[in-house]
Amino acid sequence: xxxxxxxxxxxxxxxxxxxxxxxxxxxxxxxxxxxxxxxxxxxxxxxxxxxxxxxxxxxxxxxxxxxxxxxxxxxxxxxxxxxxxxxxxxxxxxxxxxxxxxxxxxxxxxxxxxxxxxxxxxxxxxxxxxxxxxxxxxxxxxxxxxxxxxxxxxxxxxxxxxxxxxxxxxxxxxxxxxxxxxxxxxxxxxxxxxxxxxxxxxxxxxxxxxxxxxxxxxxxxxxxxxxxxxxxxxxxxxxxxxxxxxxxxxxxxxxxxxxxxxxxxxxxxxxxxxxxxxxxxxxxxxxxxxxxxxxxxxxxxxxxxxxxxxxxxxxxxxxxxxxxxxxxxxxxxxxxxxxxxxxxxxxxxxxxxxxxxxxxxxxxxxxxxxxxxxxxxxxxxxxxxxxxxxxxxxxxxxxxxxxxxxxxxxxxxxxxxxxxxxxxxxxxxxxxxxxxxxxxxxxxxxxxxxxxxxxxxxxxxxxxxxxxxxxxxxxxxxxxxxxxxxxxxxxxxxxxxxxxxxxxxxxx
Amino acid sequence: xxxxxxxxxxxxxxxxxxxxxxxxxxxxxxxxxxxxxxxxxxxxxxxxxxxxxxxxxxxxxxxxxxxxxxxxxxxxxxxxxxxxxxxxxxxxxxxxxxxxxxxxxxxxxxxxxxxxxxxxxxxxxxxxxxxxxxxxxxxxxxxxxxxxxxxxxxxxxxxxxxxxxxxxxxxxxxxxxxxxxxxxxxxxxxxxxxxxxxxxxxxxxxxxxxxxxxxxxxxxxxxxxxxxxxxxxxxxxxxxxxxxxxxxxxxxxxxxxxxxxxxxxxxxxxxxxxxxxxxxxxxxxxxxxxxxxxxxxxxxxxxxxxxxxxxxxxxxxxxxxxxxxxxxxxxxxxxxxxxxxxxxxxxxxxxxxxxxxxxxxxxxxxxxxxxxxxxxxxxxxxxxxxxxxxxxxxxxxxxxxxxxxxxxxxxxxx
Numbered sequence: 001x002x003x004x005x006x007x008x009x010x011x012x013x014x015x016x017x018x019x020x021x022x023x024x025x026x027x028x029x030x031x032x033x034x035x036x037x038x039x040x041x042x043x044x045x046x047x048x049x050x051x052x053x054x055x056x057x058x059x060x061x062x063x064x065x066x067x068x069x070x071x072x073x074x075x076x077x078x079x080x081x082x083x084x085x086x087x088x089x090x091x092x093x094x095x096x097x098x099x100x101x102x103x104x105x106x107x108x109x110x111x112x113x114x115x116x117x118x119x120x121x122x123x124x125x126x127x128x129x130x131x132x133x134x135x136x137x138x139x140x141x142x143x144x145x146x147x148x149x150x151x152x153x154x155x156x157x158x159x160x161x162x163x164x165x166x167x168x169x170x171x172x173x174x175x176x177x178x179x180x181x182x183x184x185x186x187x188x189x190x191x192x193x194x195x196x197x198x199x200x201x202x203x204x205x206x207x208x209x210x211x212x213x214x215x216x217x218x219x220x221x222x223x224x225x226x227x228x229x230x231x232x233x234x235x236x237x238x239x240x241x242x243x244x245x246x247x248x249x250x251x252x253x254x255x256x257x258x259x260x261x262x263x264x265x266x267x268x269x270x271x272x273x274x275x276x277x278x279x280x281x282x283x284x285x286x287x288x289x290x291x292x293x294x295x296x297x298x299x300x301x302x303x304x305x306x307x308x309x310x311x312x313x314x315x316x317x318x319x320x321x322x323x324x325x326x327x328x329x330x331x332x333x334x335x336x337x338x339x340x341x342x343x344x345x346x347x348x349x350x351x352x353x354x355x356x357x358x359x360x361x362x363x364x365x366x367x368x369x370x371x372x373x374x375x376x377x378x379x380x381x382x383x384x385x386x387x388x389x390x391x392x393x394x395x396x397x398x399x400x401x402x403x404x405x406x407x408x409x410x411x412x413x414x415x416x417x418x419x420x421x422x423x424x425x426x427x428x429x430x431x432x433x434x435x436x437x438x439x440x441x442x443x444x445x446x447x448x449x450x451x452x453x454x455x456x457x458x459x460x461x462x463x464x465x466x467x468x469x470x471x472x473x474x475x476x477x478x479x480x481x482x483x484x485x486x487x488x489x490x491x492x493x494x495x496x497x498x499x500x501x502x503x504x505x506x507x508x
Numbered sequence: 509x510x511x512x513x514x515x516x517x518x519x520x521x522x523x524x525x526x527x528x529x530x531x532x533x534x535x536x537x538x539x540x541x542x543x544x545x546x547x548x549x550x551x552x553x554x555x556x557x558x559x560x561x562x563x564x565x566x567x568x569x570x571x572x573x574x575x576x577x578x579x580x581x582x583x584x585x586x587x588x589x590x591x592x593x594x595x596x597x598x599x600x601x602x603x604x605x606x607x608x609x610x611x612x613x614x615x616x617x618x619x620x621x622x623x624x625x626x627x628x629x630x631x632x633x634x635x636x637x638x639x640x641x642x643x644x645x646x647x648x649x650x651x652x653x654x655x656x657x658x659x660x661x662x663x664x665x666x667x668x669x670x671x672x673x674x675x676x677x678x679x680x681x682x683x684x685x686x687x688x689x690x691x692x693x694x695x696x697x698x699x700x701x702x703x704x705x706x707x708x709x710x711x712x713x714x715x716x717x718x719x720x721x722x723x724x725x726x727x728x729x730x731x732x733x734x735x736x737x738x739x740x741x742x743x744x745x746x747x748x749x750x751x752x753x754x755x756x757x758x759x760x761x762x763x764x765x766x767x768x769x770x771x772x773x774x775x776x777x778x779x780x781x782x783x784x785x786x787x788x789x790x791x792x793x794x795x796x797x798x799x800x801x802x803x804x805x806x807x808x809x810x811x812x813x814x815x816x817x818x819x820x821x822x823x824x825x826x827x828x829x830x831x832x833x834x835x836x837x838x839x840x841x842x843x844x845x846x847x848x849x850x851x852x853x854x855x856x857x858x859x860x861x862x863x864x865x866x867x868x869x870x871x872x873x874x875x876x877x878x879x880x881x882x883x884x885x886x887x888x889x890x891x892x893x894x895x896x897x898x899x900x901x902x903x904x905x906x907x908x909x910x911x912x913x914x915x916x917x918x919x920x921x922x
Contacts, residue, residue, distance in 0.1 A: 309785060330787040339785070347785045352778045361775070361786035365768040373768050 004031045005067070006164055006195045007052070012061035014047055021047040022058070023219040029164065034186060034196045036210035038203075040239055040436035041406045044219040045199050049166050053085050054078040065164075084157025085166040088173070090149050094142035099124040101141055102156050127155055131188050147178030151185065158189075165189065166197045171205055172434055176464065177294075183209050201239070201436045203232040204465075215239055240438050250448045253472040256285035259336075259456035260306070260425045265315035267301045275301040277480035278315070283425065283456040288447065290459045290471030294499050298480035299460050300342065303429050306458075307339045308332030320424040333362050338423030340414050342430040342460070344407075348414040351403030355393070356384035358402045359417050383420075391416035392442070408439030415443060419450060426450060429460045444470060464492060464499075547842055547849065551856065554889035561885060566874055575874050579882065583863030595740035604738060604746045605866065608816055610858030614753040615808035616836025617854050618760050619801045621845040623689075625764060626797035627777035632678060632693025633805040634833025635700035636671040640809025641817075642704045643670040646714055648728030648814055659731040664752075664810050671806020672799040674700065679798030683791035689798065697833075734815040749811030754851075756804060761847035763800070773797050805833060835861070838887045841894045860886055 007029040014022040022044045029035045039045045050056045052063065054072030063070050065081055072078040075085075092101050103120045124137040133151045141149060150170060157165055167186075171179040186196055186209060200206050206213055207227060214224040215238040222238045236244040260283040267276035275298040283289045293299055304310035306317055308329040317324045319335040332339075341347040349358050360369045360380045368379045384398035393412045395405045402410060411431065418426065428447060432440040447470060451457050461467050467474055468490075476484035476498040484498040555576070563572035580586065584603025595601050616633045623630035644667035651659050678696060681687040707714040708725045716724040739745020764770035775783040776793045784790050812832075839857055843849030864882045 307785070329784060330789075333787050341785060346779075347781045350775050350779045350782045350786075353775070357771070360771075361782070364771045364786075370768050370771075375766050375768055375771060377766075 005029065006031050006065070008062075008064040009048070009052065010062045010064075012048060012051060012063070013059045014044075014051060014056060015059050020219050022051070022061075024061070025216065025219070025221050027214055027221065027224075029195045029197060030212075031195055032190055032193050033211040034190060034198055034209050036198045036200060036206040036213045037216065038200060038206050038213055038235060038239060039216035040201060040438055041408055042218075043216040043239070045216055046168065047219075048216070049085065049168065049197065049199060052078070053083060053166065079160050079162070082161060082163045083166065084154075084160060084162025084164070086150065086153040086157060086168065086170060088168045088170075090153055092141045092149055092152060094140070096141060097137065098135055098139050098141060098144070098152050098155075099137035101152055102137075102159050104156075106160060123159070124155065127158060131155075131158070131185060131192070133185065145178070146173050147181060150174070150178075150182065154185070154189075163193070164195045164197070166199070168199045169201070169434075170198070171200065171202065176462075179205070203235050203437070206235065207232065217241055236437050239436075244437055244441055248444045248448060248469045250470075251452070253287040253451065255287040255472070256454060258282045259285050259320050260458060261316075261318040262306070263316045263318075265302070265305060265317065266313040267298070267305045267310055268313055269301050274313070275480050276305065279477070279480070279482055280315075281475060281482060283458050285424075285454045285456050286451055287472040288451050288457040288459055288470055289473045289475060290461065290467035291475050291477050292461070292464060292467045292495050292499055293477035295462050297477050297499075299429070299477060301480075302477070303339070303342070303427055303460055306332070306427060307337055307341075333421075336424035338418035338421055338426040338455075340411075340418050340426070340428045340431050342433070344410050344414050349402045349410060351401065353402055354384075354399050355388065355396060355402055355405075355413060356380040356398040358413060359384045359387055359420075361417065362421060387416040387420055390420075391446075408435045411435060411439065411443065415446060419446070423455065425456045425458065427458045427460070430462065431459070432461075432463070432466060464495060468492060468495075544849075547844060547853070550842065550890055550893040553893055554886050557889055558882060558886050562874065562878065562882070565878060571874060575879070575882075579860065579863035581863070582866055583859035585859060585863075593738065595738070595743040595745065601743060602862070602866070605744070606859050606862045607746050607750055608744075609862045610854050611750045611753040611815075612808045612812055612832050613835060613839050613854035613858050613861075614851055615756060615804050615811070616832050617839030617843060617850040618756055618847070619804035619808070619833075620836045620840035621843065621847075621850050622760065622764075622773075622804060623797055623801035624840060624845045625770075625777045626773045626793060627780065628679075628682070628689045628794065628798060628801075630675065630678070630693055630798065630801045630805075631690055631837065632675060632696045632802070632833070633808075633836045634831070635693070635697035636675050636802040636805035637809040637812075637830075637833045638700040638704050639674045639802075640667040640671040640806030641813045642707060642714065642725070642809075643667040643806075644732075644810040644813040645725050645728060648732035649714075649726040652729035652731065654729075654731050656731045656735075659729070660734065660814065663728075663732045663814055664807070667810035667813070668803050668807045671809065672803040675802020675805070676795055676799040679795035682798070683794045728814060732814055734811060744816060747811070747815035749815040752807065752811055756807065757847045757851045760804075760850070764847070769796070805836070808832060808836075835887065838891050842890055857883070857887070 005028050007027075009025065009027045012022050012025045012027075013020070025044065025048055027037070027048065037045050037048070047056065051058045054075045054077050057073070065083075070081060072081070078085075093104070096104070099117075099120050102124050107116070107120065121137050127133070128135055128137065133155060135144070135148050135151050135155070141152065144152075150173070154165065170182060174182060186198075189196065198206070198210060207230060210227055212224060212226050213230055213235065215222040215235060217239060233244070260281075262279055262281045265276055265279045266274060269275045277298070279298075279302060281289070291299060291302075301310060305312050305327070308324060308327050308331055311327045312324070319332065319337055322335045324332055324335065345351060350361070356377070357364075357380065360383075363369055364375065364380075365373075369376060369383075381398040387393070388398065391412045393405070393409050393416065395409050402413060405413065415431070426447075431443050431447070435443070444466075447457060447459070451472075459467065459470055472487070474484075474486045474490065474495065475482050476495055478499060478501045483501065484495070486495070559572050559576055562575055563569045566572060566575075581599070582602055583606045584599050584601070585606075587599035587603040590597070590599060592600050595604060616637060619633050619636065620630055644663045647663040647666045648659070651662060654662075674696065675693070678689045678692040681692050682689050705723070706712050709715060709723045710721060714725050716722065716726050734747040734749050736745030736747050764773065772783070772788045772793050775786060775788055776790050776797075780790050783793075835857055839853040840850055842856070843851070843853035860883045865880055
């Protein structure tokens with residue numbers, strides 16, 4: 001069976017001006033297997049898949065699909081050959097229904113022009129049942145969850161008779177529960193004989209779902225290994241090229257004074273729904289307090305209120321002894337808040353600004369960056385140079401636009417800015433979302449270092465692993481309330497249960 | 509992959525190619541990449557198509573080329589062949605009039621560009637220009653007999669501040685109730701137009717005291733008039749408003765690139781969420797940027813009033829019916845909202861406007877109605893092409909890619 005190859009890519013080469021993105025990369029997929037493509041950001045995974053999908057033309061090498069050499073010059077040709085791709089960013093039309101989205105472009109037609117809705121609906125329903133998708137064909141895409149939207153993308157590919165499915169970092173946007181639902185679906189697709197290429201940089205997932213794993217590093221194939229025998233440590237080493245510390249090493253915390261004090265905080269969201277409902281918490285100097293919770297339980301509103309970006313309805317926030325009188329980001333910054341925001345592209349950075357200008361985002365109006373309204377660009381650049389070196393931001397100099405950096409380097413840039421301001425309290429919201437192993441390791445180590453320097457760190461993350469490995473104390477948030485607090489050893493299951501509001505049910 | 513801090517900066521990693529980011533952000537990156545080539549291409553395309561349109565309507569390519577030669581000469585650009593400072597020379601006179609037109613367009617262009625840099629579309633330049641005109645007229649008439657320097661300063665500052673306050677209304681409405689500036693500035697245009705019409709209309713408070721039947725304002729007192737630096741007896745000369753406009757180009761650049769105010773404006777313009785997170789008061793910036801934008805447009809009205817026009821005549825001078833505020837939009841767009849770009853685009857439009865109206869319009873090469881509409885055809889095409897500039901850029905980009913491929917030996921790598 002080993003020679004029943006659906007796909008063979010041999011010695012693929014792709015160059016961009018100044019960069020060799022793929023250098024003699026070889027990769028194959030057997031029928032009915034899940035083959036993971038693992039590598040850091042920039043390792044060449046997406047380039048390889050874009051070549052396969054007809055979006056890029058390779059500079060060298062050979063692609064065989066079902067034994068026949070192929071060369072796609074557009075995605076349409078790849079789709080016709082039975083390749084389906086689910087991108088990280090969905091390409092759905094929010095105001096149309098699930099069924100309409102799925103059939104879009106290949107609509108069943110009656111009378112030559114009219115959309116045959118009934119038939120579209122029937123086929124979609126049938127497909128949803130076969131693969132157990134649990135998606136309502138008549139629902140509008142804008143009304144369904146991200147996880148369901150992803151299933152719609154997969155169904156779209158299946159509807160076009162894909163038998164080789166490419167999933168580009170599919171779990172990046174999912175909650176842990178949604179991710180395990182996705183894995184169920186992938187297994188059922190596998191049973192139907194589909195082959196799946198699973199692009200990821202998350203080791204635990206790859207080990208859970210993949211039959212074989214190919215690791216890319218800096219545009220080259222490092223190894224292809226079966227899941228059996230592979231470990232997180234061995235894969236991480238192959239990815240990064242050196243041994244990686246997967247567990248965060250840290251000494252026990254030595255908490256000092258309370259630097260962040262929140263009392264009975266109530267906050268409403270943009271739709272005027274009360275999302276934070278009476279939260280009280282303390283974070284002391286020299287400790288990391290982690291807030292665990294399922295997305296949408298008030299974390300965003302809580303952080304925004306602490307950072308002065310959202311009105312506080314009632315309650316108080318005190319930073320290093322200074323109470324935030326009214327919601328004002330400037331006030332919070334001056335009181336000693338450092339804030340690594342959960343969305344670095346929307347909020348943490350002005351992508352069009354240079355690295356130097358982004359580093360100045362909070363202090364552009366203060367010496368040494370400016371005096372009496374006059375800006376000194378040279379000083380900004382100088383400071384940027386120092387921080388680029390200290391925080392190992394790669395991919396450009398002080399004048400490079402932040403938007404040109406990779407995700408990991410963008411996050412390092414944000415961290416550099418926030419930490420260099422010497423804040424008493426550092427809020428890190430989803431600090432490693434979408435980052436690769438090397439960058440995660442760096443940021444985790446950095447957070448622990450900053451803790452040891454005596455900062456109070458509030459870590460908010462949807463990744464339970466991250467919370468468990470970094471936090472000295474864990475708070476669980478559920479529907480805007482703190483429902484659990486743990487400072488010693490605690491099991492993942494216990495916290496998982498509380499995240500779903502389980503404690504109340506247990507007590508009942 | 510690349511050593512940090514190395515210049516020139518490396519291209520983005522290929523993995524980033526398919527990355528998201530807003531359309532505006534992608535445009536910004538592409539615009540930076542397109543540099544000065546794209547605006548020049550835009551102009552060339554617009555001119556070529558205009559020439560084709562004229563050729564088609566006149567059934568003669570030759571006539572069309574002659575017509576555009578007339579525009580060139582009408583703008584006084586043939587002056588370069590025979591430079592003289594004597595305004596009785598036709599080319600020199602034409603050039604002087606082009607410079608007057610350019611001065612106004614520089615300021616209305618800077619006005620639109622400044623608001624754009626803060627993420628706002630100020631279509632109210634025309635109204636703000638009227639406010640500058642009428643307030644400068646009022647102050648220029650009022651303090652007759654004052655010594656020139658303070659009188660000019662009072663009229664200039666007064667007119668500019670009035671226009672700034674007027675534009676500020678749109679900023680306040682946006683910041684407080686979220687009214688879109690496109691709507692409010694258009695409404696303010698009409699309010700300004702009809703208010704001015706009433707002020708100088710029969711019986712109006714600013715109506716000419718010696719000529720009570722005509723809708724005309726009083727003449728600005730000689731002490732408030734901007735002196736000419738290039739003129740001749742009996743000919744309209746070029747007044748120092750040109751230097752005011754050029755100074756504003758420098759002021760614009762300094763404000764945007766070298767002050768905290770400019771930093772805030774740019775941050776808000778690119779990404780208001782990130783600006784707010786950075787501690788910038790976004791609402792304050794909307795109001796302030798709108799006011800500064802209005803100040804530039806108002807100053808255009810001021811120098812037109814104190815320089816060339818000296819009074820305001822409903823329906824007689826072309827001042828009230830001018831489109832300089834609107835042409836400022838095209839100037840700013842073509843100039844990529846930068847100081848230097850706006851200056852260059854203003855020169856182009858200044859020459860085009862004056863050259864068509866007075867060069868082509870007075871000759872009989874083509875139908876005068878068509879002649880007077882040529883600048884609007886070119887302007888319209890330029891705006892259209894700027895809108896399509898992603899298309900132009902991809903044309904430009906693939907051309908470059910082809911060149912890259914053919915010039916690079918296979919297998920060579922960094």
